[in-house]
Amino acid sequence: MTGRLVAAGLGVLGLVTGVAAAVVTEAIQAWSYSGYAAMPLDVEIAIFYAAMGILVTWRKPGNLVGWALVAIAAWDGVMALLTALVGAFDSPDDPVVRVIMPIQHAMWAPPIWAIATLLPLIYPDGRLPSRRWWWAVGFAVVGIVAYVVGVTLAEGVHGSKYTVPNNAAVPELQGFAHALAETGEWILIVASVIALLGLAIRWRHATGVQARRLSLMLWVLLFAGTQAVVREFVPMPQVVHHILEVLAAALVPMAVAVAVTRDRLYDLDLAVRRAIANLVVAVSLLAFYLGFFAVWSFITPVDSVFEAGIMGAAVFPFALLVTRWVRQVAWGRRVDIVEAVTALGQRMRDRIEVSAVPAAVCEEIVNSLHLRLARLELDTVDGVRTLAEVRKSVDDEAEPVTFDLWHRGTVVGRLLVLPRAGRTHLDETLAQALASLADQVAPVVAALRLDEELLRSREQLVTAREEERLRLLRDLHDDVGPTLAGIRLQLDAVRAKLPDDAPAIELMDRAVTAIHDALGIVRRVAYRLRPPELETLGLVGALQELAVFLSGPTLKVETRLPDDVSALSPTIEVAAYRIVAEALTNVVKHARATSASISLTINGDAVTVEIEDDGVGLPDEADGRGMGLRFMAQRAQEIAGEFSCRATGRGTTVRAVLPLRNRA
Structure with a gap:
């Protein structure tokens, strides 16, 4: 608990100092001064990294990634506040300014360089890939120390409402100080490349979820490095310069957020993941506000009312975009379970027959929830029958998650799904949603089973009818027909023995004719029962x-x-x-x-x-x-x-x- 409280304290320090720096800068109207050009970036780092660091360290206090985030946030927040306070005094000769200035001038760099050189080495599980990487840590620390010492000893100024000189500078050591600062900067550039290469090497040998985690941070750092080079050597408007800088810094904790929320990197529960999503939205909006305000102040001085209107018009669409993006990043379309079920309900109501519902359900589950497999099974008297199945790439050894379909106290079938690629289980929210969907689908499956049982009964009735017809056909063919034919032969024999003028001759002829007609009727009935050609x-x-x-x-x-x-x-x-x-x-x-x-x-x-x-x-x-x-x-x-x-x-x-x- 002590570790959690310490980490939370560092995070709160970053949050408070970051917000305070923004408030002070706004109060003294210093956004447009050259000394405050990095203020939007510093405020963003302080708040964003603090929020992510608190969440990670509270659940996993032993993970160094969380500690690195809160430490970077606290350090950068304090430096941002010191930067703001320098301009809050009226004179550069104020004793407070003379104390604050050397500290701010020398110590602003470590958190920024730590993001590029140290954080990638311990991402994603909070420890180095192996002991062999300690030299990279030492190399980066040497670069940071060299840069800080060089900047501390070198002469410099802070541009605010006035110019504040670096009181810690040593005039006799300027050549050494500048060389040391430049050497430290080059060491840190090389250390950043080493950290990036180390991440790439680990990604090259990783598989599954770990590979996706590493690739995410790898792309973020590649973007950050690329934009830094572009900003250094390619002329561009100051607005674009600030946007690239702020975006690059924000993507790092966002990458951690994605790994946490989508790949269970730190095994955070649902409440924490929701908090992450909400904080990402809130801090993104704050960062946008500060960045927009700073950029707008550089462009033109305007009336505060008009400025507020512009901000409101700009923030609203940005809020919608950020909210949609965070929902997509954190949960995919699983956050829209209700929308998926509603869409399915509309399809069931408007466009599909009951028999097509299983296929529609499986299709909606796979496409909307990004699962690898969805299958609906029906329990019948002959065993289990698959009603519908939709699959993407499926590992034959993977075990599906099963949801029984209950209807009136009886299991009528089951819904089987496979989690998204690289996952072995469903999270609680998705499992509950699929269980609810199974309850809604169960009556439809029960109706299909009832239809199938009715159809089977009808088939049995038709089969019984045909069997009875066959029996009657055989009886007519084997018994009735031969009997009538025998009677006719006997009558013909009797008639042949009677004289032609016998009174019974006419009766005999009528009897023979009747028997002949009866044989014709038997043949017609037999044909209607079953065509003899089939036999x-x-x-x-x-x-x-x-x-x-x-x-x-x-x-x-x-x-x-x-x-x-x-x-x-x-x-x-x-x-x-x-x-x-x-x-x-x-x-x-x-x-x-x-x-x-x-x-x-x-x-x-x-x-x-x-x-x-x-x-x-x-x-x-x-x-x-x-x-x-x-x-x-x-x-x-x-x-x-x-x-x-x-x-x-x-x-x-x-x-x-x-x-x-x-x-x-």
């Missing part, structure tokens, strides 16, 4: 025979049929045959076609039957209510199939897709 030839043979039977001088019927139909169930065989027969009957009666074709294909879990002709097409008044079309549609729908009939411009195409759940 003798199978589906392929029966369709080929049907094509040959209907072909003639004016119509040629071709077939494209597989050699093996994988022993389709009687239900599908009858449905396919009946649909083809009815469609060809329509071709013969109405189409005035010269050619027609029958095709049957088995793809995956369905068999597709198509009948095409080159006839006159559908008449304008055809609306699907004809008996033939209704018959074919009913045949397909009663086994959960799909049916369509459309004019193609060169005739008509009848298409039926029959599911193979009824495969024998």
Whole structure:
């Protein structure tokens, strides 16, 4: 607890001195003086680094990254306040000014150089990569000491409302002082390059989350170094100069914030990550305000009321941009869970059928929440069935996170997701959101299961009907038909023995005729129960025979049929045959076609039957209510199939897709 309090004290010191420096500078209207050119940068570092450092050290007091942040903030805040106070006195000969000036003149540099030389060496876990890197730390410290000593001994002035000389300067050592300061500066430049190269080497050998953490800071430091070189050697407006400088300094703690909030670098909990996001927004707005105010003061002196109006107009859009950026950086679109669920609800309400909901849910989860996998499973009597699955790159060894779908006290399925790339778990907020989404999806999945059970019941009913028809067909074929035929033969034999003028002859003839008619009725009933061609030839043979039977001088019927139909169930065989027969009957009666074709294909879990002709097409008044079309549609729908009939411009195409759940 003592360590936390000390770190918090340093952070508070940075916050207080940073704010105080800004207040004093504003009070004395010193933003435009050359000695205050770096004031926006110093205030930003003091406040921004203090906020991040307090949060990190409070949770992980042993991590040197947090301590480095609060130390840099406190040091820079004190130096900024001293800079502001120098101009708060009326005379450069004031004793306070003579004490403050040498301290500020010599000690402003260490925190700035520490950001470039020391912080990258201990990022991200608060310790050096290995003991071999201690020389780099010593090298940077030597550079800082040399630079501070050289600046302390060298003559210099501080530009404020007046010029304040460096009272600690030693005139006899000016050559040595300037050489020492320049040497220290070059050492620090080399140390910064070494720190950057060390970060690049570690990134080159890192993998997964660690590689992303290092690459983030690497890009930030590359930008900072590049803008420093550009500002030094490329002429540019002072406004651009200040913007680049402030942005480069702000990106370092932002990189730490990203690592904390997105990759659990310091294992901070949800409340701390929210505080980080809010502080990033608040401090960014403050830094923008100070930077904008300083730049505007350099451009033109204006009335305070007009200045306030300009600031208000500029801050509002900037606040919106920063808020959106921080939300995106900290959580991605996970912070917009409500928006994702709302969008899904609108899709469910306006544009998709219930059967398409699982695919929409998985798509929304993967695309909006940036997860690697989303899969909805349904529990059925036959086991688990996947309703929908959307995936990005997925590690086969990764274990999905499962959310049970409960409906009326029963688990009807489950939602399975994989966290974002490089992560092994979901954070608490996202897990709660997905659990809530699972509760909302559960009734839809339950309805789909109910539909599936209803469909299965209907299929079982149709299957039972076909089986009963087969039984009746066999009874008629094996029992009733032979019995009637035997009775007819017996009557014929009796009639042959009777004289031609016997009174019973007429009765016998009527009985034989009746039996003959009964046999015809039996054959017609048997055909309606199941075409005998299916029994003798199978589906392929029966369709080929049907094509040959209907072909003639004016119509040629071709077939494209597989050699093996994988022993389709009687239900599908009858449905396919009946649909083809009815469609060809329509071709013969109405189409005035010269050619027609029958095709049957088995793809995956369905068999597709198509009948095409080159006839006159559908008449304008055809609306699907004809008996033939209704018959074919009913045949397909009663086994959960799909049916369509459309004019193609060169005739008509009848298409039926029959599911193979009824495969024998």
